[in-house]
Amino acid sequence: MLVDSHCHLFHCYQKIDETIISKIENNFSHLINIAINEKEIERLIDNPIKSNVIKNAIGLYPEEAKNFDEKKAKKFLSYFGKLNVYAIGETGIDFHWDYGDIKIQEKLFRFQIELSIEKNLPLLIHSRKAFEDTFRILKEYKFNKPFILHCFGYGLNEAEKFLELNSIFSFAGNITYPKAEDLRQVLKIIPLGRLLLETDAPYLSPQKVRGEKNNPFNIKFTYEFVSNFLEIEESEFEKNINKNFEKIFISS
Numbered sequence: 001m002l003v004d005s006h007c008h009l010f011h012c013y014q015k016i017d018e019t020i021i022s023k024i025e026n027n028f029s030h031l032i033n034i035a036i037n038e039k040e041i042e043r044l045i046d047n048p049i050k051s052n053v054i055k056n057a058i059g060l061y062p063e064e065a066k067n068f069d070e071k072k073a074k075k076f077l078s079y080f081g082k083l084n085v086y087a088i089g090e091t092g093i094d095f096h097w098d099y100g101d102i103k104i105q106e107k108l109f110r111f112q113i114e115l116s117i118e119k120n121l122p123l124l125i126h127s128r129k130a131f132e133d134t135f136r137i138l139k140e141y142k143f144n145k146p147f148i149l150h151c152f153g154y155g156l157n158e159a160e161k162f163l164e165l166n167s168i169f170s171f172a173g174n175i176t177y178p179k180a181e182d183l184r185q186v187l188k189i190i191p192l193g194r195l196l197l198e199t200d201a202p203y204l205s206p207q208k209v210r211g212e213k214n215n216p217f218n219i220k221f222t223y224e225f226v227s228n229f230l231e232i233e234e235s236e237f238e239k240n241i242n243k244n245f246e247k248i249f250i251s252s
């Protein structure tokens, strides 16, 4: 059975109906569905997805940083009583888009870091063109649960630094792209016990379906590719990823 440690079902499907849920349940042991703003989180609360396989992560994406204030923080806290939450995020720092300067983004990031520690939940981290700041902030904290560097996209030097912290590396479909040689060099140095795979669907379709809108089921291409690349038998590799997932997200 497969694991998708990071996808956005609300961006993949207009309606998450019974057909989609049962197809997911037939193919996956675990799938993390991320809600990244108030609108998406409230949609989850109003229409919970009834599945033991599909697990909720809730967070405020860096895009929300400019509007974040005490009132928004309070509201976010109230969600935890209304949902079964497996992780906080995705949250982080992004200098690719204009989401605000470091001061603005850091405030929202720290809020969710501290909350993940307080609630003993894993943290899903989004970091784009912001290695220095992401690393500087994360280094300051002592985490109970590991944090997950979602869609890891930095180089070897950055990976080595993150390895010194208790971080988990999650790779998306772009690891399969012909030009992603540098990223595959990173993959080589990550211990198997600190590795996860994700689709980040509907984004980053693996090479075999590149150009199409991504969906969680395409993760099979990434499993195939990565297990080949690491020269591990595919079913053995799947077992390893399942074990990692359960250790991070399920065991208390």
Ligand SMILES: [Zn+2]
Binding pocket: 006, 008, 034, 090, 200
């Ligand atoms: Zn995402």
